[in-house]
Amino acid sequence: MKVRQEQPADYTEVYKLVKKSFATSPHADGTEQDYLNELRKKDTFIPELSLVAENEDGKLVGQIVLYKTTITSFEKKITELVLSPICVYPDYFNRGIARSMMEKAFQIAKKMGYKAVFLCGDPTFYQKVGFRPSYEYNVFHIDDKSKNAEYCMVRELFDGALNNISGIVDIV
Template sequence: MYTIRQERPADYEDVYQLVKRSFATTAHSDGTEADYLNELRGKETFIPELSLVAEDAEGSIVGQIVLYATVIATNDGPVTSLVLSPISVRPDRFRQGIARAMMDRAFQIAREMGYTAVFLCGESETYHGLGFCASWMFGIFHKDDPRAGWCMAKELIPGALEGIRGTIEIV
């Protein structure tokens, strides 16, 4: 059993170690994900309400997720959206539904805050089952690779990306 709650500054070191351990098991890690998260917390695009942790019954952090603001550049001007990055689960807790539960909770909060879509970079076979598809299918292209299958989007509100055409930069 676990609970999902907003991350607090007192959690930062535990989350840092969790992210390092979690990404150490992935083939596409460059080892900088934990540092990236630390840097993200200091940026204007960071949204504290969308930085969550999963905590087990003993009070240990077993997962984390963060959604932050980004902009889709369109001919009609910028459109604000969200990026999911990173999401981590303690390796000994993989395949227990923690990541999906954190996403569900983060997406619920995001909808309540007025956000309508989420983007991410990742393995399509992992995220397709969670409702993500290539962002180019919506007419939104990654700035550096227009047909990138790894740049994905999910509408939090059905039809939210209809009529939006542009580019997004996810780093």
């Protein structure tokens, strides 16, 4: 398997991949593929952090994108990243593809100077790859009135990256 940067020539195949992959998800709303197409048009999109996974035959079997988000604190706004969406064709589940794509994207993000990656997702899955609830770092999802949402998660790219930072993050 090869993880590489997504190219515009991949967009049609990635659209199909995202649509099919999310079709089996109980949390999908059926617009994930359109969300990705719209995301590519925004200034928060970072082409270097939009990756695909190819199998040995060159077929696209996975996709991940990290894009810019803002942590709003009392003192300032801090730009970090959101992981959304990530998907793998169902026939390729449990082969480490999602993990490989994340690790590659995180390596690139670190080199670009980013310190943390946020997401909204299933804690059972994402804790296995180093994500923790963001409230443990005093960063709260904008819609989290309870201040203990397990679904809003973060992974520091550097130990202590979120020390002395607190605020609100607005992510999907």
